[in-house]
Amino acid sequence: LASNMLRITFPYLLLISLTAFAGSILNTYDKFAVPAFTPVLLNVSMILSAVYLSQHLETPIMALAWGVLIGGIVQLLFQIPFLIKIKKLPRLARGDHPSVKTLKKRMLPALFGVSVSQINLLIDTMIATVLVSGSVSWLYYSDRLLELPLALIGIALATVALAKLSKHFSNKDEKKFTRTINYALKIGLLLGAPACAGLVLLAEPLIITLFQYDKFDAFAAHMSALSLIAYGSGLLAFIVVKILAPVFLSRGDTRTPVKVGVIAMVSNVFLNIIFAYYFAHVGLAVATSISAVINASLLYYYLKKQSIYQFSNDLIKLFLKVLLASFIMVVFILNFSNDISFYLENSVWQRITSVAITIVASAVLYFACLRLLGIRMKQL
Structure with a gap:
């Protein structure tokens, strides 16, 4: 059961990483309300899944796993219109920009420093x-x-x-x-x-x-x-x-x-x-x-x-x-x-x-x- 739930929720790691990235862009442009509200969507998704989706599954507890995955998708999609509005929707590009290299060097130490x-x-x-x-x-x-x-x-x-x-x-x-x-x-x-x-x-x-x-x-x-x-x-x-x-x-x-x-x-x-x-x-x-x-x-x-x-x-x-x-x-x-x-x-x-x-x-x-x-x- 636990392994099945892990398979369903595992993509959430990518989704929440992209959501956090989108949120950091919005924060840079003083748009703090949207990233602050975004976590609420995960909670709403899990609650609705537990209340309604669980009734239609053979193993009701699996509804929470699906709720996490659905919540991750909704969180990411919710921020996209606001990125478009400020004309900062990320595009795929080669990672050889000097700023990207700087980010790679600083990211892990920065994460450790604030996560002690x-x-x-x-x-x-x-x-x-x-x-x-x-x-x-x-x-x-x-x-x-x-x-x-x-x-x-x-x-x-x-x-x-x-x-x-x-x-x-x-x-x-x-x-x-x-x-x-x-x-x-x-x-x-x-x-x-x-x-x-x-x-x-x-x-x-x-x-x-x-x-x-x-x-x-x-x-x-x-x-x-x-x-x-x-x-x-x-x-x-x-x-x-x-x-x-x-x-x-x-x-x-x-x-x-x-x-x-x-x-x-x-x-x-x-x-x-x-x-x-x-x-x-x-x-x-x-x-x-x-x-x-x-x-x-x-x-x-x-x-x-x-x-x-x-x-x-x-x-x-x-x-x-x-x-x-x-x-x-x-x-x-x-x-x-x-x-x-x-x-x-x-x-x-x-x-x-x-x-x-x-x-x-x-x-x-x-x-x-x-x-x-x-x-x-x-x-x-």
């Missing part, structure tokens, strides 16, 4: 296979919740920033180049700090609400929550890595992110071995978060050393204000959110309602505090 966090998460999973049964699942579920704010904040900012930074660097506009980095870090800080606090403080309520059904019991939820707390603690570092790595790439420097990435990855493996011995699967998550901090710190160190960028005074002031607003939000959550027993004893809709109210109320309080502290989005 994902590689570390993969290493976590591999090591977790030799730990107590259930460790892989606990890490997987906590990673799913980590990836949501990381994608919405870190990856989104990195995508926009890379296009802008490349343009400013090619135009030799150092002021706009620095301003773009500052703006990305400010937005990452503003949104990442409350998300980090939320993942840590609401780890168990979130896991219980989203995943505790059938065989996924209270123990599994608790163990997943522990690793989510460890992963969530490093969210800001993950976001900073996503923002700072493209700064080097926009300048054609692929060596520095790779060098830093190797150090972070080796640190992760070393810390994994130590922490997994004492803290099992939670130790793996802690090691990954620490390696993200090392990665972010070294990226900033080299930016400052090469006189490319250093934190501005207004960014530091913003950090202090965000810290205060986040502290107030944390106090609110600790005092007014429902305890774990509420989520264990009540229905799914009561869980969802409670989590939603807590998140919305915390967000409103956080941004109200920022406003009282004089922070305005237009002034960033």
Whole structure:
């Protein structure tokens, strides 16, 4: 069954690569909405296939495999009209253009440099296979919740920033180049700090609400929550890595992110071995978060050393204000959110309602505090 599903889904690798290529072209021309919306089409395709196509297949689960393939085709076709509109639809040609040769040289190092966090998460999973049964699942579920704010904040900012930074660097506009980095870090800080606090403080309520059904019991939820707390603690570092790595790439420097990435990855493996011995699967998550901090710190160190960028005074002031607003939000959550027993004893809709109210109320309080502290989005 698995091999048959793999045969059906395998072409998706080519389709998603072409889709990503098309998206990068659109991003270069400041058309960010289309690539950002495109992943939704895959989800829609899989849902529709699971609901409708599965009823007509001898093996219903195969519908998901077909959903992935159909989704890949739809994703690619969806972007073509927008490429035509800006007159940038790629055409087959010989690969001897100087830019193509440069791309070949830089592509693999660049991919490694921005993918260290994902590689570390993969290493976590591999090591977790030799730990107590259930460790892989606990890490997987906590990673799913980590990836949501990381994608919405870190990856989104990195995508926009890379296009802008490349343009400013090619135009030799150092002021706009620095301003773009500052703006990305400010937005990452503003949104990442409350998300980090939320993942840590609401780890168990979130896991219980989203995943505790059938065989996924209270123990599994608790163990997943522990690793989510460890992963969530490093969210800001993950976001900073996503923002700072493209700064080097926009300048054609692929060596520095790779060098830093190797150090972070080796640190992760070393810390994994130590922490997994004492803290099992939670130790793996802690090691990954620490390696993200090392990665972010070294990226900033080299930016400052090469006189490319250093934190501005207004960014530091913003950090202090965000810290205060986040502290107030944390106090609110600790005092007014429902305890774990509420989520264990009540229905799914009561869980969802409670989590939603807590998140919305915390967000409103956080941004109200920022406003009282004089922070305005237009002034960033």
